[in-house]
Amino acid sequence: MRNIYLNCVKRTEPVIRNPNFARSAKAGARLGFVTQKCNIHSVRNVTAFSKSGADSLRDDFCTKLRGLGAKNIQSRMMGHVVSQRDSRFKKLGKEDLDYFKSVLSESRVLVSKEMGGNADPTELDTFNTDWLSKYVGHSQVVLFPTSAQEVSKVLKYCNENTIAVCVQGGNTGLVGGSVPVFDEVVLSLSKMDKVRSLDKDSGALVCDAGCILESLDDYVGEFGFTMPIDLGAKGSCHIGGNVSTNAGGIRYLRYGSLHGSVLGLEVVLPDGTIINNLSTLRKDSTGYDIKQLFVGAEGTIGVVTGVSIATARRPTSVNVAVLGVNSYQDVKNTYIQSRKDLCEILSAFEFWDARCMDTVLTGFNTSNPLSGDYPFYVLIETSGSNDEHDEAVEKTMENGLVQDGTLAQGKTQISKMWSLREGIPTVLAQTGATYKYDISIPINQLYDIVHDTEVRLENAGIYKKDAAPSENYPVKSVNGYGHIGDGNLHLNIVADKFDDKITDLLEPFVYEWVENVAGSVSAEHGLGIMKPECLKYTKNDQIVSVMRNIKNMFDPNGIMNPYKYLPENK
Amino acid sequence: MRNIYLNCVKRTEPVIRNPNFARSAKAGARLGFVTQKCNIHSVRNVTAFSKSGADSLRDDFCTKLRGLGAKNIQSRMMGHVVSQRDSRFKKLGKEDLDYFKSVLSESRVLVSKEMGGNADPTELDTFNTDWLSKYVGHSQVVLFPTSAQEVSKVLKYCNENTIAVCVQGGNTGLVGGSVPVFDEVVLSLSKMDKVRSLDKDSGALVCDAGCILESLDDYVGEFGFTMPIDLGAKGSCHIGGNVSTNAGGIRYLRYGSLHGSVLGLEVVLPDGTIINNLSTLRKDSTGYDIKQLFVGAEGTIGVVTGVSIATARRPTSVNVAVLGVNSYQDVKNTYIQSRKDLCEILSAFEFWDARCMDTVLTGFNTSNPLSGDYPFYVLIETSGSNDEHDEAVEKTMENGLVQDGTLAQGKTQISKMWSLREGIPTVLAQTGATYKYDISIPINQLYDIVHDTEVRLENAGIYKKDAAPSENYPVKSVNGYGHIGDGNLHLNIVADKFDDKITDLLEPFVYEWVENVAGSVSAEHGLGIMKPECLKYTKNDQIVSVMRNIKNMFDPNGIMNPYKYLPENK
Numbered sequence A, B: 001m002r003n004i005y006l007n008c009v010k011r012t013e014p015v016i017r018n019p020n021f022a023r024s025a026k027a028g029a030r031l032g033f034v035t036q037k038c039n040i041h042s043v044r045n046v047t048a049f050s051k052s053g054a055d056s057l058r059d060d061f062c063t064k065l066r067g068l069g070a071k072n073i074q075s076r077m078m079g080h081v082v083s084q085r086d087s088r089f090k091k092l093g094k095e096d097l098d099y100f101k102s103v104l105s106e107s108r109v110l111v112s113k114e115m116g117g118n119a120d121p122t123e124l125d126t127f128n129t130d131w132l133s134k135y136v137g138h139s140q141v142v143l144f145p146t147s148a149q150e151v152s153k154v155l156k157y158c159n160e161n162t163i164a165v166c167v168q169g170g171n172t173g174l175v176g177g178s179v180p181v182f183d184e185v186v187l188s189l190s191k192m193d194k195v196r197s198l199d200k201d202s203g204a205l206v207c208d209a210g211c212i213l214e215s216l217d218d219y220v221g222e223f224g225f226t227m228p229i230d231l232g233a234k235g236s237c238h239i240g241g242n243v244s245t246n247a248g249g250i251r252y253l254r255y256g257s258l259h260g261s262v263l264g265l266e267v268v269l270p271d272g273t274i275i276n277n278l279s280t281l282r283k284d285s286t287g288y289d290i291k292q293l294f295v296g297a298e299g300t301i302g303v304v305t306g307v308s309i310a311t312a313r314r315p316t317s318v319n320v321a322v323l324g325v326n327s328y329q330d331v332k333n334t335y336i337q338s339r340k341d342l343c344e345i346l347s348a349f350e351f352w353d354a355r356c357m358d359t360v361l362t363g364f365n366t367s368n369p370l371s372g373d374y375p376f377y378v379l380i381e382t383s384g385s386n387d388e389h390d391e392a393v394e395k396t397m398e399n400g401l402v403q404d405g406t407l408a409q410g411k412t413q414i415s416k417m418w419s420l421r422e423g424i425p426t427v428l429a430q431t432g433a434t435y436k437y438d439i440s441i442p443i444n445q446l447y448d449i450v451h452d453t454e455v456r457l458e459n460a461g462i463y464k465k466d467a468a469p470s471e472n473y474p475v476k477s478v479n480g481y482g483h484i485g486d487g488n489l490h491l492n493i494v495a496d497k498f499d500d501k502i503t504d505l506l507e508p509f510v511y512e513w514v515e516n517v518a519g520s521v522s523a524e525h526g527l528g529i530m531k532p533e534c535l536k537y538t539k540n541d542q543i544v545s546v547m548r549n550i551k552n553m554f555d556p557n558g559i560m561n562p563y564k565y566l567p568e569n570k
């Protein structure tokens, strides 16, 4: 017996499942019984799910398991609880592995030792564990196709045999979509990494879906182009993953959505049909633009195997400045003024509050680029073809709202300034357990949610703004930063530890707050396994119902990335 | 008996249909018989279809009909022949009109006199005839809803009663999609023309689908914004029509596709479901982006009733220059160089050949803005926030490839230069029968098709390039112009008259040529009734099959804009 799935669905009622016996037990008293019955000594991976309750029960159970010799025990905090492996899905047998090997060759089928292969556990862990080490799957088989034809054969077979599949790109996604939940076959695109063509006149790039974003940017850079998307994970994430998550990132303000810059896709549907729509044309008005459905589909309706994308001219002149500002109102008005003054050359407008700045300066052991401290900071970037536009940046710095500002001199200073902004999430996470909310809100109200969250936590007596070091509250800080130009706030609440009381105060509060201002509960990270049940706060029943129809149309057997993306159909 | 539909499907076999008797007859001898049987004296609209053959038969018949007193006789040249009204569709009766009136009030239901209403024929003609007067429908009823709720009630009723519906915006479409083919009910959005909101911070505009593009641009202009789309028809076309045709236009190079700038839509599905997805957020990654399916759906899966769109900052500095260039190669290289030099401020790059220039100068009785004549002309526009960028335009003018150039001084000169480019289609059409092809081609090969078409017509002996005025060839000129920045060529062949011989030489030649270079047979005008059978040259069977599934999913009864968009399912 390989895996145990422990799902604590309600506070008082943990449900314990294992793939062989699928049995459930009521609370603590029966845990011992279950662990015994499950032959717990051979367990390697244990994932303890928890919706927000049952933490202590889960912790007890994990301790017990550890005592029994289980090594890799993970504990998940997740919004979406999947309590049971879908029994419709076939368990892999030798005949399936033989088929996969016949299509891909032996060397491109990674199989666990327990299933008769050579892969040692750590090798498989890479594919089973997400970037945050927050979600851990239990797959025993990873496939590495190198062409759409191979993907087609694999999917057709899986579809006919009802074998569940989890598509994986660079595995940098932040909502647990890229790792299996139970024993889904992992289909890794990492060996589909060839550039197919670059039109040096138009800048249209066609490549395999598994190309790494940074490699592509380097490649097109040689010809004077730049990718229309950039993000912190660029060294690992795939262009196919970017497309599949409808990723945003720091060039969004300038080059807009992937819905605009993706020119065409090559996609394999679950039934094996290869949809080759790798057009390099900028304009094409012939029928429904079906590729758009795959932008942001997170591997739930097919596999993206090729991407055609419009690259942009690489700007020859880039300027970055950090500004100090007195209030969020001033941040917002500076943004509006900059959009007017800088119009086409404004390429980023990021902000963060004083708490973020303190944390990041301490974390990096560095000094404030400005001479004083301010309630808010802004990073403004311009990029274009004309050096003289520097003056325009300076004009922004001189507007009455900006208290202080410093313009980066040269590339090193530019990247140092960017690292202040980009370092915030990592450094915050180092200071405690971070509750992360990636939300879209109309910019007028963007920072209000930070205040309202503070008030709520203060009223509950678990947080005090600007508490003295001697006062020890469970919530340490409430932080706001993000891409203000895109209306995208990252609300991060740092606590001593993850705690049900805090979670209950934050959820659904945050999601309802977002719903009330017609915001989005996922600005750029997608839904994955984390947010299907939160979809309702942003999309109404009618829309979700159309989504279900689309899912059923492409994937009637539901083999593609099951348990994720759409809420359970009750 | 109101209407006769005459469809000449094959050269030797015209088929004559009328909605009451649906009878067919073989060629000339029987026309008299049919016209008699059809009580031809009460005929008002007659449409004579022709696929490319049967012109003379059709002409004979029309003459006969005219002799019999029919007034409004139209003759269509069309790629897609619809030979028969779909008998599944209910013919409207009094009970239907009563229902429509109960939902919309009497004043917003336009009914022909023949059906007991007050509308005189010319009033209905406006809705039955397309902008080119090329396509004429036979609807007796036009509905004017003012809200999504009203649209919902109407569609639900039509769906339940299998009543065919043709959605109409500003009726400026160029492929016959906006007018009924037979007796479909016309659903005009013209009374849904209210701005709902403008976020003055982010520039997100929410409005009714029936708002006229130019009015919207004027409205947002007051707040320093501009619509991200602009086209010649802006004074009449609706934003809902723009969305539904995925319109391109002259700001495409700068602001990109509507797939990127449309933030949300309100859509009514055929079953009456109102999908309200009027988000004003720039970033939202929560589920399949279903609104994208309605961008370019041409009224075949639902009615767009509301649009949320990202407007752009209105540029404060606009410059336009006309350049003279020696070869297409030089046009292309000048474009590439300009993209490098002007990067973010390049907002249009249009070109046309010497024949277009001669025609437009003669037509407008005006003089060349350049001192000499050149084989090719370019209109280049920059727009941004910095006047000094003018220099950059001048730099382009001074590159070795540009023989001559002149920069517009002031608004009047700017619009005069634009009128040269924008006047080409109208003036060409005045010089003869114009075969128009709106195609996307990789820019490297963009002009090759003009040469190849010339050679083909010369080899056939019906055209001679630079023929002396004394030589009289049926084909007068082969012209190329268009949006080179978007890879969008307008290939226009002007002939004495529309003639099967010419058509047969051009089609499928042009479409196959486009297919061979992986181009698009419709860059920006859509498919409508003109191009469903040409879809195959740009989209393969797999893609068309997915499109059919989408159509069936949203519109299982096929009531929305029937006979159009997708090819007949044989």
Ligand SMILES: Cc1cc2nc3c(=O)[nH]c(=O)nc-3n(C[C@H](O)[C@H](O)[C@H](O)COP(=O)(O)OP(=O)(O)OC[C@H]3O[C@@H](n4cnc5c(N)ncnc54)[C@H](O)[C@@H]3O)c2cc1C
Pocket (backbone or CB within 6 Å): A131, A166, A167, A168, A169, A170, A171, A172, A173, A174, A177, A178, A189, A209, A210, A230, A231, A232, A233, A236, A237, A238, A239, A240, A241, A242, A243, A244, A245, A246, A247, A248, A249, A250, A297, A298, A299, A300, A302, A303, A304, A305, A524, A525, A528, A561
């Ligand atoms: C440090 C860091 C910074 C980040 N910054 C940003 C940011 O600024 N903006 C932003 O939007 N996101 C950001 N992200 C998250 C972002 O979603 C991912 O980095 C990226 O888009 C995912 O690409 P990937 O190849 O890693 O996909 P994976 O993580 O492997 O997969 C993500 C989802 O897409 C599916 N998928 C992947 N490839 C395919 C394919 N070929 N066909 C079908 N489905 C596929 C998977 O099944 C999964 O559901 C960041 C992540 C990290 C770790």
Ligand SMILES: Cc1cc2nc3c(=O)[nH]c(=O)nc-3n(C[C@H](O)[C@H](O)[C@H](O)COP(=O)(O)OP(=O)(O)OC[C@H]3O[C@@H](n4cnc5c(N)ncnc54)[C@H](O)[C@@H]3O)c2cc1C
Pocket (backbone or CB within 6 Å): B131, B166, B167, B168, B169, B170, B171, B172, B173, B174, B177, B178, B189, B209, B210, B230, B231, B232, B233, B236, B237, B238, B239, B240, B241, B242, B243, B244, B245, B246, B247, B248, B249, B250, B297, B298, B299, B300, B302, B303, B304, B305, B524, B525, B528, B561
């Ligand atoms: C002078 C001139 C210049 C043009 N220039 C350009 C150009 O530069 N670029 C370009 O792309 N096009 C151009 N066009 C054509 C272009 O398609 C239309 O101008 C415009 O996009 C159509 O808008 P409309 O409101 O007139 O739609 P209509 O013509 O009324 O309808 C077009 C199609 O959309 C459907 N439709 C309309 N409204 C709705 C709705 N609310 N919901 C669902 N379906 C709807 C109709 O059923 C029809 O199939 C030009 C046309 C003219 C006459």
